[in-house]
Amino acid sequence: MTQLLAGRNLALGAEGLAEHVRRLGPLPVPGPSFIEVLERSGLKGRGGAAYQAGMKWRSVEAQSNGAAVVIVNGAEGEPRSLKDRLLMTTRPHLILDGAFLAAKAVRAKQVVLYIGEDHRAAQDSMARALAERTSEERGLVRTAAAPARYVAGASSAAVHLVDAGIATPTTTPPSAHQRGVDGAPTLVQNVETLAQVALIARTGSPTGTHLVTVAGGVSRPGVLEIQSQITIAEAVELAGGPSESAEAVLLGGYFGNWVRAASAWGLPLDHDALRARGLSLGCGVIGVLPGSRCVVCEVAGIMRYLASESSAQCGPCFFGLRALADACTRIAEGGTDHLDLQRLQRWSADVSGRGACHHPDGAVMFLQSALNTFPEEFAGHRAHLRRSA
Amino acid sequence: MRLAVDRIKCDGHGQCAELLPELIRLDDWGYPIVAQEEIPDRLAPLARRAVSGCPLLALALQRRAG
Numbered sequence: 001m002t003q004l005l006a007g008r009n010l011a012l013g014a015e016g017l018a019e020h021v022r023r024l025g026p027l028p029v030p031g032p033s034f035i036e037v038l039e040r041s042g043l044k045g046r047g048g049a050a051y052q053a054g055m056k057w058r059s060v061e062a063q064s065n066g067a068a069v070v071i072v073n074g075a076e077g078e079p080r081s082l083k084d085r086l087l088m089t090t091r092p093h094l095i096l097d098g099a100f101l102a103a104k105a106v107r108a109k110q111v112v113l114y115i116g117e118d119h120r121a122a123q124d125s126m127a128r129a130l131a132e133r134t135s136e137e138r139g140l141v142r143t144a145a146a147p148a149r150y151v152a153g154a155s156s157a158a159v160h161l162v163d164a165g166i167a168t169p170t171t172t173p174p175s176a177h178q179r180g181v182d183g184a185p186t187l188v189q190n191v192e193t194l195a196q197v198a199l200i201a202r203t204g205s206p207t208g209t210h211l212v213t214v215a216g217g218v219s220r221p222g223v224l225e226i227q228s229q230i231t232i233a234e235a236v237e238l239a240g241g242p243s244e245s246a247e248a249v250l251l252g253g254y255f256g257n258w259v260r261a262a263s264a265w266g267l268p269l270d271h272d273a274l275r276a277r278g279l280s281l282g283c284g285v286i287g288v289l290p291g292s293r294c295v296v297c298e299v300a301g302i303m304r305y306l307a308s309e310s311s312a313q314c315g316p317c318f319f320g321l322r323a324l325a326d327a328c329t330r331i332a333e334g335g336t337d338h339l340d341l342q343r344l345q346r347w348s349a350d351v352s353g354r355g356a357c358h359h360p361d362g363a364v365m366f367l368q369s370a371l372n373t374f375p376e377e378f379a380g381h382r383a384h385l386r387r388s389a
Numbered sequence: 390m391r392l393a394v395d396r397i398k399c400d401g402h403g404q405c406a407e408l409l410p411e412l413i414r415l416d417d418w419g420y421p422i423v424a425q426e427e428i429p430d431r432l433a434p435l436a437r438r439a440v441s442g443c444p445l446l447a448l449a450l451q452r453r454a455g
Contacts (some may be wrong), residue, residue, distance in 0.1 A: 019450060142436075171397055350416045350417070354416075355396055356395075356396045
């Protein structure tokens with residue numbers, strides 16, 4: 001079966017157009033029922049929210065009138081994630097294939113390559129790949145640099161950046177697929193999702209694989225392409241195994257869920273199987289927390305980061321996340337304080353659902369997952385200064 | 390009808406909670422938490438007054454979808 005990262009050794013860098021076409025054949029012209037093919041394939045978005053790609057395309061196409069816009073989302077603002085960058089730097093033509101298929105299918109007049117401003121190798125690779133494409137294809141494309149902020153990858157922030165140069169989320173509805181760039185329906189799709197589309201157009205079905213980033217306490221941290229049946233333990237083994245006895249796994253990035261190592265190892269990295277357990281693969285980060293690290297301090301550090309990444313537009317998010325992070329830090333540095341534990345619960349409930357975007361919701365879900373997974377640690381934390389990260 | 394806050398426009402002036410404490414309370418930072426329920430008829434005039442009293446036009450009455 002074809003995989004996203006099949007072909008030349010990844011260390012050799014980007015695959016050029018000639019090699020890409022030799023390996024996979026030319027980009028097929030999508031039939032009028034390509035969106036149906038996509039819907040049947042069950043492909044879900046790989047940016048984190050796992051939204052059905054076919055449904056999104058259908059909705060944009062229905063409102064397009066030939067003026068729709070496709071945003072190729074390579075912002076990758078998730079701190080531990082590397083998979084989108086790896087794909088852009090090694091298989092840029094898969095992504096471009098997916099983008100041009102999308103542009104045809106939703107009758108778009110423009111394709112925007114939205115790539116993280118710090119991801120220089122990815123920008124260069126995508127630009128070189130674009131230069132190899134037809135003039136008709138090149139004429140559709142413009143590029144935009146995504147600021148290195150956590151919220152910059154959100155659909156409405158991507159649209160806002162392309163429209164006005166400001167990568168802050170906007171109030172939804174309307175969502176991007178209803179009213180996006182210049183008011184036109186806009187398809188915002190993660191680069192890995194588009195690469196899958198390029199293979200679906202050739203084979204009819206997705207690869208059955210996912211790109212994941214194994215981070216933290218493993219011997220060889222980095223990106224893996226894994227079959228969705230394999231377990232977290234197997235993925236961690238592929239990443240060289242734990243570097244020391246592991247305490248817990250943070251699954252799905254900073255908006256993800258904590259799982260204690262003992263229960264994590266047997267979990268399959270399959271979207272539906274995880275969802276049945278109330279978990280999600282999210283953006284594909286498998287963060288392994290080594291046993292020598294203090295979970296309370298780790299949680300406080302990540303809450304501090306998420307608070308600082310609020311785009312400071314909505315009061316409950318800006319002030320609420322800061323208050324939550326402060327309370328976490330007080331517990332981490334000063335030891336358990338039951339009033340602060342109660343505040344964490346009350347403020348979590350107060351902040352949740354009260355932003356224009358889902359940044360506060362994601363941060364609160366992360367915190368609640370930590371409080372539920374590590375109740376003893378939070379209830380009996382001894383004062384000690386937080387280690388620097 | 391129900392109340393909806395534009396979270397980006399809202400700066401936490403708190404007028405709404407003064408004018409309509411039956412349905413709106415303020416969080417610890419002064420931003421409104423509005424009841425998600427349908428506005429009862431007896432409170433409709435007060436709700437309209439709260440909407441027009443918002444200095445940033447961040448509060449609105451919304452017909453429930455569907």
